[in-house]
Amino acid sequence: MAEVFTWCVRTEITGTGDFLTREARFGDGYRQTAADGLNNETQQWPISIVGKESKVGPALAFLRARKGAVSFLWTPPLGVQGLYLCKTYTLIPHGNGVFTLNATFEQTFQP
Numbered sequence: 297m298a299e300v301f302t303w304c305v306r307t308e309i310t311g312t313g314d315f316l317t318r319e320a321r322f323g324d325g326y327r328q329t330a331a332d333g334l335n336n337e338t339q340q341w342p343i344s345i346v347g348k349e350s351k352v353g354p355a356l357a358f359l360r361a362r363k364g365a366v367s368f369l370w371t372p373p374l375g376v377q378g379l380y381l382c383k384t385y386t387l388i389p390h391g392n393g394v395f396t397l398n399a400t401f402e403q404t405f406q407p
Contacts, residue, residue: 298366298379299369300377301355301369305343305344306343309343309373310342311339311341313337314337314340317329317330317331317336339378340401341400344396344397344398345396346395347394347395348394352395356397367379367380368382370401379403380403382399382401382402384399384400385399386398
């Protein structure tokens with residue numbers, strides 16, 4: 297079972313959703329569109345955590361332990377818990393032990 301990302305992220309995040317579809321266009325301007333696959337919607341969420349090393353450090357360790365290849369469970373705003381990957385992150389030191397961790401969570405699916 298995948299582990300759960302439990303850290304609180306900033307509330308100003310803006311996620312994007314993409315739909316994978318198949319489309320056939322006909323000469324008279326008509327087009328037919330259908331969902332491509334069972335899980336044709338994927339979401340991406342840029343998240344941010346700001347705080348002291350004691351708060352940001354464990355979240356960073358959680359993401360680094362998965363090496364961008366192991367999915368984890370996370371619940372996006374107005375969403376349901378699902379599997380996500382984190383392939384990229386940035387860590388910004390602000391001084392006095394305060395850091396900002398920025399990362400992008402990409403939704404994944406497994407059988």
